[in-house]
Amino acid sequence: MNADTPASALDTTPSPPAATPDVDRADPKAVLADRVEQLYGQMWLGVVATFAIGTIATYELWDRRMQDLVSFWWGLVALLTITSAALILAYQRSPTRAADAAQWLRWLAIAALANGANWGFAGSVFFPSHTDEQQIFLAFLLSGMAAGGISIYAGSWRIFAMYAAGILAPFTYVLATFGNRLFIEVALMVPVFYAVTVAIAYRLEMVFHAGYQLRHAYGRLTADYSLLNARLERQLVELDDARRQVEASGRKLALFAESAPIPIFEFDPMGRVVTVNREAENLFGHVSKEVVGRDGTAFLFPSELTASVTDRWRSFIRDAKPVMGLRFHNVRRDGSEIVCEWSLTPLVGNDGKVISVIIQGNDITQQLEVERMKKEFMSTLSHELRTPLTSIIGSLQLVNSGVLGDVTSDVTDLTTIAERNGERLLDMINDILDIEKIESGKFTMVPEVVSIDALVREGIALNQAFAERHNTHLETTGEILPVKVHVDRKRLLQVLTNLLSNAAKFSPEGKPVEVAVKAADGRVRVEVHDRGPGIPESFRSRIFSRFSQADSTTARQKGGTGLGLAICKHMIEMMQGEIGFDERPGGGTTFWFQLPRHTD
């Protein structure tokens, strides 16, 4: 136990019978210091008692014959008293007494031995020379002093043993050599008495030792406990900080939602309102406190929708997945109906269950109305512009066809110009309508299997007259392969017409526009070659964008809305194809589109 620090034989204490693990926790040095402290603490009592009893004994043993010897003995008592008192004072004033406990124990042992020896001296010197009564007094005095030492030196059985041996050993010798049978018998009993008192001292030391160990072990436990407490407290503080942070971000979020410019609700999984922001209050006309806790379906939807909305809500909670762009007819507090687009975001816990749902609504009533008006306008535009054009172009065509009889060539020239410009106007209207359909996602295709050679020949035939007006003509080059494609025939013809008429418009006089068909890697490619001025570098990147023309001068000279190629690109992409252009070696441009071959 304290084997690692044996300062001397004096501090090697007997092991307690059963050391519990808790007792093991005591620091042996601290236990020793406590024992030394206790010994010095009781020494005052021993010093005072020794001086008092020594003085009484001096008085009792006073004899004319031995006056000097008794006086000398009392002198020794006084000297020991002073020395012991000085030792106690020195100990008590030492700031390092706990650390130097082993040394102080040794000093105490010396003092105890000197003290015991002084009493032993009294017994051996005064016993033989005194009267019977005085002998009884001495025997009583010495055994009393020995027994009294037990309590004073209870902290160390070894010190007690030295002290008691100092008293009893000379006395026993005197008794044994006195020549009296009774005294010899007493002399035989003294060692037994000595052994018993030492045994008692040993037991007492053990008890004290165990007591101090327990005290220190408890002290250590208390220290551990305080440490644990401190750590717990720290963790509590950290937890509190974390909680405050969570609360702060929660408040931030709430503040954000509260002041957001879109209506936001929070619903619990049962569909009851938890929070409502200001914008939602404004849109639906319900104040937050009126609706919190109420079933959302009960006041946000017209009654005929309640059942279907409830069903959808249940499946949404089951799936626990965000949903966007849900359109519903909703009802406001005043009964008026609006159309909203809703986004639902579930907040899902670790167990996969929905904790609450953040719902954002967007009033799209006006947007829908605008869309409807736009559609109506486009429909009107389509009908109202085409109907008069039908009459204009139709009339001019009849005149130009000659079935109405011959007219002068000037008239024919003018009616031809009028017809051509009528058709230009019609093309532009058709382009604008096409772009509108593309933008609104209503552009549809009617695909069928088409042979590309037939389509190319039809395209050339339809645009030959246009090309001739621009002093050029359209021709094929190479083999026009009869490859099949799965496309919207009218729309593909529209693309081809667009490329051919562009090429014709920009071709220099007398240089033909050439059309080639190539097939490779499961794709067929139609190329339209011209010998025009080419595409200016700055225009190449936006040639397929809407309303793009190389410059406004071109638009005035050559006509067109600048929508044609944008429409072509969209149509070709809808047919799983690509469209593009390349610079042509020797001048000019090749516009091409390619489409997947149709396989049966």
Next chain:
Amino acid sequence: MTTRPLQKILYVEDDEDIQRIVRLSLERIGKFTVEVESDPLAAIEHMRAYQPDLVMLDWMMPGMDGPTLFRKMKESPDTNAYPVVFITAKASSRELDELTALGAVGTISKPFSPKDLPGQLRAVWEKIPD
């Protein structure tokens, strides 16, 4: 294939300009016999009296639109057999498909070419099964 040639055509159209162009086209180029009806509400009566080979209907007309008139024709046993060709400014292919689904034998979109119109009608006529 219909072997009987197309001769008598009734055209129901409220726009008088287009009536005139179509009539000129069909009579002068196509050499058909053409009657025109401006009032869709009177069209059924006109058909019963005229007994045309083919009926051309405009889509948008005041009073009753082309598809409604077509449905009325289908309800009446003496008019339900007339082949009908719609002539319309409606551009989308979806709308043209709708007309075919109604039972129209053909659709011609406005603006049509008066030069080509007789040929287009003959092509439709020839595809009608007997």
